[in-house]
Amino acid sequence: MIQLNNLSFSYKEISALSNINLTIHKGESIALIGANGSGKSTLLKLINGIVFPSGGSYMFDGKEITEDSLEESKFSKIFHKRIGFVFQNSESQLFNSNVYEEIAFGPKQMGLEEEEIEIRVSDCLKLLDIEALRNRTPYNLSGGEKKRVAIASVLALNPEVLILDEPMNGLDPRTKRFIRELMLKLNASGKTLICSTHDFEYVDGVFKRAIVFSKDHTIIRDGLYNEIIQDEKFLIENNIK
Numbered sequence: 001m002i003q004l005n006n007l008s009f010s011y012k013e014i015s016a017l018s019n020i021n022l023t024i025h026k027g028e029s030i031a032l033i034g035a036n037g038s039g040k041s042t043l044l045k046l047i048n049g050i051v052f053p054s055g056g057s058y059m060f061d062g063k064e065i066t067e068d069s070l071e072e073s074k075f076s077k078i079f080h081k082r083i084g085f086v087f088q089n090s091e092s093q094l095f096n097s098n099v100y101e102e103i104a105f106g107p108k109q110m111g112l113e114e115e116e117i118e119i120r121v122s123d124c125l126k127l128l129d130i131e132a133l134r135n136r137t138p139y140n141l142s143g144g145e146k147k148r149v150a151i152a153s154v155l156a157l158n159p160e161v162l163i164l165d166e167p168m169n170g171l172d173p174r175t176k177r178f179i180r181e182l183m184l185k186l187n188a189s190g191k192t193l194i195c196s197t198h199d200f201e202y203v204d205g206v207f208k209r210a211i212v213f214s215k216d217h218t219i220i221r222d223g224l225y226n227e228i229i230q231d232e233k234f235l236i237e238n239n240i241k
């Protein structure tokens, strides 16, 4: 479904990804692991079509994702409907006047019927347990509440691939457990999960596969999550633990 070939990316002269080769299949649950600055967020942005390779290629379902291919509005719409991205910082994805409108925004953009939009928003409010926030202003919510609204707004498009950038950051333990359960549920329902995290304590059992980045912005290990996470020596050597 997702294929990265010899991919590299730099922000002007600053290298962020180097020589990345990666294949991700439908339904996988993958953790991206690596020290600060190793390139996890950049890779997630790239998969979501926010930045584009400086070298190599990114194929999604056999079609190359480039600035040009995403300029084609029909393709871009389908692509962005299929991949949902929950940013590390919820503020950068909340911009509507109330929570209802925030969650309805994506479905409205997709041109869904008013009735269908109502159903989707209600379902997502329920799924994230934020029905009480329906008429609140996203801007004034707490960090954890914002995170739930951001996830609801992404799920309202019913994406096949869900990308989360450090979703547990700054959440209280109960909310972390809630997000863990939600990730399990979404993956069990067939969604592909790709998630960067440093919060190993709270994601137990969620991921089958781990992809580990080194400080050189390349993949140093790709394997079973449970095996990698138990390899203390490797994790310490790579500033992950």
Ligand SMILES: Nc1ncnc2c1ncn2[C@@H]1O[C@H](COP(=O)(O)OP(=O)(O)OP(=O)(O)O)[C@@H](O)[C@H]1O
Residues within 6 Å of the ligand: 011, 014, 015, 016, 034, 035, 036, 037, 038, 039, 040, 041, 042, 043
């Ligand atoms: N907008 C940007 N402009 C210039 N350099 C950037 C930008 N964003 C990230 N970088 C650099 O790219 C590299 C990879 O950063 P990235 O944010 O992908 O790391 P990360 O693995 O997500 O780190 P963290 O665990 O701290 O979130 C770092 O060296 C970083 O300084």
Ligand SMILES: [Mg+2]
Residues within 6 Å of the ligand: 040, 041, 042, 088, 165, 196
């Ligand atoms: Mg990051």
